[in-house]
Amino acid sequence: MTEPILSVTDLTKSYGRTVAVDDVSFEVENGEFFSFLGPSGCGKTTTLRMIAGLETPTSGSIEMNGEDLTAVPLHERDVSMVFQTFALFPNKTVGENVGFGLKMDRVPKAERRERVAEYLDLVDMPGFEDRDPTNLSGGQQQRVALARALITEPSILLLDEPLSSLDLKLRKNMRFELKRIQDELDTTFIYVTHDQDEALSMSDRIMLLNAGEREQVGTPQELYSRPASEFAADFIGDTNLFRGAVARTNGSTASVELRGLSTALESVRNPIGAREGDSVVLSVRPEHIDVSTASSGQVVGQVETVTFYGNSTRLLVDVDGERVLVEVGGREGAVSLERNQSVHLQFDSDRAALLEA
Numbered sequence: 001m002t003e004p005i006l007s008v009t010d011l012t013k014s015y016g017r018t019v020a021v022d023d024v025s026f027e028v029e030n031g032e033f034f035s036f037l038g039p040s041g042c043g044k045t046t047t048l049r050m051i052a053g054l055e056t057p058t059s060g061s062i063e064m065n066g067e068d069l070t071a072v073p074l075h076e077r078d079v080s081m082v083f084q085t086f087a088l089f090p091n092k093t094v095g096e097n098v099g100f101g102l103k104m105d106r107v108p109k110a111e112r113r114e115r116v117a118e119y120l121d122l123v124d125m126p127g128f129e130d131r132d133p134t135n136l137s138g139g140q141q142q143r144v145a146l147a148r149a150l151i152t153e154p155s156i157l158l159l160d161e162p163l164s165s166l167d168l169k170l171r172k173n174m175r176f177e178l179k180r181i182q183d184e185l186d187t188t189f190i191y192v193t194h195d196q197d198e199a200l201s202m203s204d205r206i207m208l209l210n211a212g213e214r215e216q217v218g219t220p221q222e223l224y225s226r227p228a229s230e231f232a233a234d235f236i237g238d239t240n241l242f243r244g245a246v247a248r249t250n251g252s253t254a255s256v257e258l259r260g261l262s263t264a265l266e267s268v269r270n271p272i273g274a275r276e277g278d279s280v281v282l283s284v285r286p287e288h289i290d291v292s293t294a295s296s297g298q299v300v301g302q303v304e305t306v307t308f309y310g311n312s313t314r315l316l317v318d319v320d321g322e323r324v325l326v327e328v329g330g331r332e333g334a335v336s337l338e339r340n341q342s343v344h345l346q347f348d349s350d351r352a353a354l355l356e357a
Contacts, residue, residue: 002029002030003065003066005029005030005032005155005156005188006027006028006051006062006064006156006190007027007061007062007063007064008024008026008051008061008062008063009025009060009061010023010024010059011023011025011047011050011057011059011060011061011062012024012057012059012060013047013050013057013058014058019212020046021043021047022043023060023213024043024047024209024212024213024214026207026214026217028156028188028190029204031186031188032188032189032204032205033191033202033204034188034191034203034204034206034207035190035191035192035202035203035205035207036048036190036191036206036209037193037196037199037206037208037209037235037236038208038209038210039235042209042210042211042212043211043212044193044194045160045161045192048081048158049160050062051069051079051156051158052074052077052079052081052158053073053074053077053079054081057070064077064079064155064156065155079154079155079156079157079158080101080149080152080154080156080157080158081149081158081159081160082142082145082146082149082157082159082160083162084160084161084162084164084165086141086144088141088144088148089133090133090134092133093131093132093133094120094130094131094132094133094144095128097144097145098116098119098144099112099115099148099151100148101148101152102115102116102151102152105152113129115151116147116151117129119147119150119151120147122147122150122181122184123143123144123177123181124143125140125144138165138166138167139173139174142163142166142174143177146162146178150181150185153187155188156187156190157182157189157190158190158192159178159189159191161194162174162178162191163175163193163195163198164193171195175198175202178191178202179201179202191203196236196237200223200224200237203219203220204219205217205219205220206219206220208231208232208235208236210231215228215229215231215232216228216232224236224285225353226271226353227283227353233281233355234283237285238285238325238327239285240283240289240324240325241282241283242258242259242261242281242284242322243260243279243281243357244256244257244279245259245278246270246274246275246276246280247264247276249270249275252269252270253266253270254270254354255267255268256268256354258282260319260321260322261298261299261319261320261322262299262320263299265347266349267350268282268349268352268354269350269353270354272355272356274356278357279357280357281354281356281357282353282354284351284352285351286314286325286326287312287329288351289324289326289327289347290345291328291344291345291346293337293342293344294344295344296344296346297343297344297346298347299319299345300342300344300345301317301318301319301320301324301342301343301345302317302318302340302341302342302343303316303317303318303337303338303340303341303342304318304339306337306338306339311329312327312328313328313329313337314326314327315328317343324345326345
């Protein structure tokens, strides 16, 4: 295994009695798209700013390619940063904005002009060198900011919620563009977002943060399918969280009685080593529940709401006073289901996640 490009160990940042980042450790591989994900105030941006050199850690260390950067000043770190607000110079042209870092590095004018054109082409804005950045759309300004950060060829590009000020359709388009550019350049991206869809669709791995602490690190598939905690299950995508107790165990699986639903799930994976009688939480994704109007299934409920999303239909079903979210996709989404209709639900035990209560 190759040495990681970035190693962060026991990183802590306090402001007086307020601990913004609490003893966080992680590694980022070279060429990886690594995201910090979590709610507002969880420490994502503070961690990113410490990597950039914009904040000084209270304790802990930051190593890049084996070199301790903890006390290295901002301008000596081989990183660039893209901010949420774009931070373009309004009195400079697009070309002057993109080439600003090269000018500071005293790159000759002819070479600067050539590389500015190359990077504007990379972000799909050829011929924009002489344009006024204040007359560009939000998406175009973001592309200029991205080109300006990349043109100095940093080892790591840091991105602090760069799409949050764009409208939804543009955000979705920019996700594909960012991933395309990252793949093309093979540059390490560290990306901050509170948007789970952004993190899941772009990242190679994600670090989920909660109240300044590391909650879980893994691939998008791992975080979604095998959450390590109730917080992770609830924050990553939509899920149903059921309280219950282990009725019995059988090797690596368990039978779980669900208190609110008057039923039990057999052969649930048991990675936490829960024992008979232990209180647990069961996470079941909406798409892992089959719905039928026939007399089959584990529980019977009554449809409260039906919401059509184009490629899927979502149902909110009342089962013994518990609300269960069900997603029906593909052609099944066209099945005629109405409010107050009685339905039968069947949970997929293989895909349920057993969590500590």
